[in-house]
Amino acid sequence: MPHPVRHRFIETNNIRMHVAEQGEGPVVIFTHGFPESWYSWRHQMAALAEAGYHAIAPDQRGYGQTDRPERIDAYSLCHLTGDIVGLIYALNEGPCALIGHDWGAPVAWTTALLRPDLIHTLGLLSVPFIGTFYDGPVPTEGMQKMQGPDKYFYQYYFQEPGRAEKELEEDVRGNMLRFFYGASATTPMEKRWRFLFPKTQRMVDGIPVPTELPPWLTEADLEYFAAEFTRTGFRGGLNWYRNMDRNRELLAFLKGSKIRQPTYFLAGETDGVIVMYKNALDRLEENIPNLKGKVILPAAGHWVQQEQAEETNRHLIAFLKGKSV
16 A cells, blocks of 8 residues: 655744655655755655655755745754754654755755764765865855856855845746756756856746646646745745855864765756766765765756656665665
8 A cells, every 4th residue: 555645843943844754664854955845755755655764855944834934044054954953853763864955965965964973874866965065165256256247147146135036936837847847858958947147137038938847747746836836935945045155154164074974876967966066076986985876867857856756766765775776
């Protein structure tokens, strides 16, 4: 029989967090990215439950049914990792595996670095561990240099409070579809989301709204994401980007850290993130001495766990069970 998805709320780090969970057994926590929610892990939760695990996916701070604090500085990685630590304590089940995608990957690896007693196994999807994350250039200064005078880098575009919110909330369903379509492997190269775009246009203007859904996304999936962001807006998720300089300042003491837990990295072949962070990808073996796998899946883009759900599940379950794929 299939394992039903259960929902509950827990108190953690001074917020009320919504979590979805499925199955029983060893705990595996999933942390999502932008602009997503617990629902991004729906395929992995079902597969892990069937494989004998207790899969748990929270709506992270600022998303879904979890609290959305007003202050921008309430979205630093210190807060985000504190939320996950509090979740683990609330579960009262001891050390666990932690798997993160997109922004959820820095949350996962920072939690693993700060509380290795609570995280025994780590999975990173799309975003590789960046060895210079805590001691490199001030992020927004690097963004300004990269984008030059005539273009915006999307992460810098997000820095001004209210601008991206207004743009994205004008047509939530259409813009969610733009995000999913524009960063998917099924999208023609000329229609993909570009990290740099002319200052004469809005960010979303460079991504057409497709007439058909990508094959990996159903109408029900899109409606779920759209309904959540219609209700919450995008401010919470965008505030994560507005703390990048603050993260660099607060976590500078982690300079030179290496991840010691058994770790698995997986990304889609056409994911622009692995191009943007190529140096970090190339140095994973150096910065993660116990790296158990570095897999680039063909026919997958940025939303790898949704685009290639079965393959992603196969790799993650084999890794968690200590087997080779």
